[in-house]
Amino acid sequence: MIDLEQLRNNPQQFVDLLSRRGSFDMQPILTLDRQLREMITQRSQLQSRSNVISKTVGESIKAGIPPQSPEIKALRDEASQIKTAIAEFEPQEKQINAELEQLLLTIPNLPSPSTPVGTSEDENVEVRRWGDQYIPAGENILPHWEIGEQLGILNFERSVKIAQSRFVTLLGAGAALERALIQFMLDRHIQAGYLEVMPPFLVNSESLTATGQLPKFSEESFKCGADDLWLIPTAEVPVTNLYQDQVLTAEELPIYHCAYTPCFRREAGSYGRDTRGLIRLHQFNKVELVKLVQPETSEQEHQALVENAAGILEALKLPYRIVELCTGDLGFAAAKCYDLEVWLPSAGKYREISSCSNFHDFQARRGKIRFKPSGQKQTQFVHTLNGSGLAVGRTMAAILENYQQPDRTVRLPEVLQPYLNRAVL
RNA sequence: GGAGAGGUGGCCGAGUGGUUGAAGGCGCAGCACUGGAAAUGCUGUUUAGGGGUGACUUUAACGAGGGUUCGAAUCCCUCCCUCUCCGCCA
Secondary structure (H helix, E strand, O other): OHHHHHHOHHHHHEEEHHOOOOOOOOOHHHHHHHHHHHHHHHHHHHHHHHHHHHHHHHHHHOOOOOOOOHHHHHHHHHHHHHHHHHHHHEEEEHHHHHHHHHHHHHHOOOOOOOOOOHHHHHHHHEEEEHHHHHHHOOOOOOOOOHHHHHHHEEEEEEHHHHHOOOEEEOHHHHHHHHHHHHHHHHHHHHOOOEOOOOOOOOOHHHHHHHHHOOOOOOOOEEOOOOOOOEEEOOHHHHHOOOOOOEEEEEHHHEEEEEEEEEOOOOOOOOOOOOOOOOOOEEEEEEEEEEEEEEEEHHHHHHHHHHHHHHHHHHOOOOOOEEEEOOOOOOOOOOOEEEEEEEEOOOEEEEEEEEEEEEEEHHHHHHHOOEEEEEEEEOOEEEEEEEEEEEEHHHHHHHHHHHEEOOOOOOOOHHHHHHHHHOOOO
8 A cells, every 4th residue: 555645745845756656646646635634623623512411411410400400401402413424424434434445455565776777678778687508508408388288297187177278286206306395495494594484374354455466456366255265366465464453562673574485366368378297277375585684774685585586596506587667567556576497498498487576664554554764653664575485386487497418317406306215316 | 063161452451431551460661779689669651643843742552343322442233363172173
């Protein structure tokens, strides 16, 4: 959620920044805001008078004045009238408030001033590349879904039968490799200071609204029709919402969490894209990193988070690059975002394997996640950050291709070998 | 699914119609005492919003929403959630 006070006090600066993402009309919001505040002022004054009357009536009765006496009767009548007047205000006020709220929920986050300006992913900025020496030289590398099926560790066909397209079943060493990757990633992140959590995989609408998936992107998540519960599209949702509606102390920050969860996405509107393989599935595993930090530190915390995610790729010796998303490619809730892209030989290009975002106070404001700086009376919103560390299925895809050998076997990255008790698939 | 109990401030826990935003305790902060600390004492300690440059002032909130009343944490209705026991089940 954007900061209404900031918008009110400095609309021009606000609109300028937001215009880097697209065009948004802030005028309706400003108008509703003004109307609402006028109503609140008027209604509060009436309420105040009403409270005085009630108090006087109570005191008078206590002092022995009969409840039916004319002076008390007069006060009661006045209070009744005020009550009627207030009753007229309330529905209007509620309605305006609801409208305002709805509008505010659809405005995306302000991009950070340092986010490169651009209109599409073509204008994303490459930050660095790593691991050129690990890019395999061979020409005829099988795409991961082919080698996976040859090795008998991936099965797509039967998954269609039991679910539908865009699902996979892992068998034997495939299942073991997936599990090993999860374990390996978590081990590293725990070592780096993240506290592991295993949250619910179903969440309510409120949680999805706080992190920004609702109300605008409801068609992206699976909903359990009979309940107000959704399958999580990412661990970001349950883990961030662990702290929803809380006032933390400054000492509790920063909070670092890592979490393994499956993720469920409808992938609406991506028909025909990445229809084969592990790249775009309705269900995939992911290890997620989530941070809640004080605002002054969020920039450096963001950099550190990117390094934690990149550390996994480096440990696995998978070639990757980091790109900074431009304003046009930025996610709804993000102020700044780096994508980690792994080299995928079959595609001959880098593919996203992690997305590391700084949301500033956007999610915290929606989820009411605050903290009290030591010595201060006022609460402040925390900054939230998260990033994949990493998408597990895509990591497996990268291994199956980058580690493929001419004899159609796949070597395992050294760091994984102890987890699987073998060196080759 | 059946039966019961309960939801009050950071926490515990009083409170059944009238200056109760809420006793008491714990915790926390400040001060005093001390060589320093403990113990003790005193003081302070919710959040969100409106108005005001400011001192300040005002409104709301006792699970949520509605109702009764001049006045509701307290009474009535609806809903949600939690806990215990039984049944079923991973």
